[in-house]
Amino acid sequence: MSYLQTSALSHARKVRSLYKQSIRTLQSHYECFDRYEFRYQAVLMRARFDENKNERDLRKAKKLLLDGQRELFLKSHPQPVKFTEAPGGVAFQRTSPPPDWLLDVWHPLEKAQYPEYFAQREIRKKEYIERWEKDFGKPDSEISH
Incomplete structure (x- = not known):
C-alpha cells in the first residue's frame, strides 16, 4: 500500500507529481501511435513547466498548480497506460510472494x-x-x- 498518501505534500512535490502525471497522460495519447510525436509533446510540456519554475508569488504558484490539475483532469485519457504489476494493471497481485x-x-x-x-x-x-x-x-x- 505504498501508493497511499500518509503525509502532507509540499507544493514542490505536488508540482513534480503533476508533471509526472501529465507525461503519463501524454504517453497514453501518443506512445502507441508515434514515439517521436510523444517525445515532441513531452518536450513542449517540460517547457511549459520550466516557464513558471521560478515563480515566487505563492498565490500565483498555487493557482498555476490548480489550473494544471484541472487541465490534466480534462485531458485525461479514457484508457490510461498502466504498468502491468501496478495497481490497476492487468497483472496486479496476480502472483503472491511465497510465505x-x-x-x-x-x-x-x-x-x-x-x-x-x-x-x-x-x-x-x-x-x-x-x-x-x-x-x-x-x-x-x-x-x-
Missing part, C-alpha cells in the same frame, strides 16, 4: 548452500520473537477455556 515459513522447511543441505543468509535470518527471527514478546507478552503454554 516466509517455507524457508523453515528447507533441508539442511539446501540451507548450507546459503550460510550467510540463513545465519542472518536466524538472528532476525530471534529479534522478531523478542520484539513480539515485549509488545504482546509470551504465549501461554496451555490454552484455558
